[in-house]
Amino acid sequence: MSEADLPRINSNMNEFRIINLEQVSKHVNDVTLHASLCEEAKNLAAKGDPPVKLLGEVQQQGMASFLHSTCQGHGKVFSFCTSHRVSTKHGDRFEVNIRAVWAQMSTGGGCNKLNEVTATLGMPGLHQRTFSKLENEIGHWWTEVLRKEMIAAGIEERRLAEEAGDYHQGVPFITVVKGKSQTQLQCSRWGRDSCCRSY
Numbered sequence: 387m388s389e390a391d392l393p394r395i396n397s398n399m400n401e402f403r404i405i406n407l408e409q410v411s412k413h414v415n416d417v418t419l420h421a422s423l424c425e426e427a428k429n430l431a432a433k434g435d436p437p438v439k440l441l442g443e444v445q446q447q448g449m450a451s452f453l454h455s456t457c458q459g460h461g462k463v464f465s466f467c468t469s470h471r472v473s474t475k476h477g478d479r480f481e482v483n484i485r486a487v488w489a490q491m492s493t494g495g496g497c498n499k500l501n502e503v504t505a506t507l508g509m510p511g512l513h514q515r516t517f518s519k520l521e522n523e524i525g526h527w528w529t530e531v532l533r534k535e536m537i538a539a540g541i542e543e544r545r546l547a548e549e550a551g552d553y554h555q556g557v558p559f560i561t562v563v564k565g566k567s568q569t570q571l572q573c574s575r576w577g578r579d580s581c582c583r584s585y
């Protein structure tokens with residue numbers, strides 16, 4: 387396959403991408419190692435011609451890009467992706483896309499806001515469908531983390547109440563300062579979960 391036959395969707399080098407440094411470092415290692423051993427590449431370098439050329443993008447997955455470069459000596463193709471993949475229970479996701487959606491959720495933005503930013507930066511954005519799917523998954527992660535933190539906090543509160551000897555009718559309680567008043571929270575279901583009721 388000649389260089390002209392290689393698939394590509396974009397050879398415009400005057401654009402911007404978010405590139406994971408570890409990924410690009412590995413790619414540079416691969417091409418420089420090849421160029422230092424390939425006789426054809428060494429001949430080109432001796433004449434002052436670049437032995438490896440970046441051709442452009444062959445695929446985009448949201449904000450993640452797949453790029454191709456070739457040895458100009460004998461046409462060996464090197465490809466790399468600008469983002470790591472992250473395995474989730476719903477399948478593999480590109481880390482850059484997860485981070486982009488996470489950032490919008492954290493700051494109160496959304497898909498349109500993200501795409502306004504990426505368009506201004508000269509970068510690809512995310513389709514609404516992809517954004518919504520990731521937003522839903524991240525929402526579940528946050529809910530799960532919150533649930534675990536609430537259980538951990540409940541266990542700690544029980545420990546503190548027992549340590550202080552604070553019991554009401556045999557059930558440990560903590561005192562919650564709420565404005566100028568104080569409210570006792572009785573933890574009525576210790577041993578089953580961290581559910582508390584106030585009175």
Ligand SMILES: [Zn+2]
Pocket residue numbers: 420424425426427457458459460461462
């Ligand atoms: Zn070569």
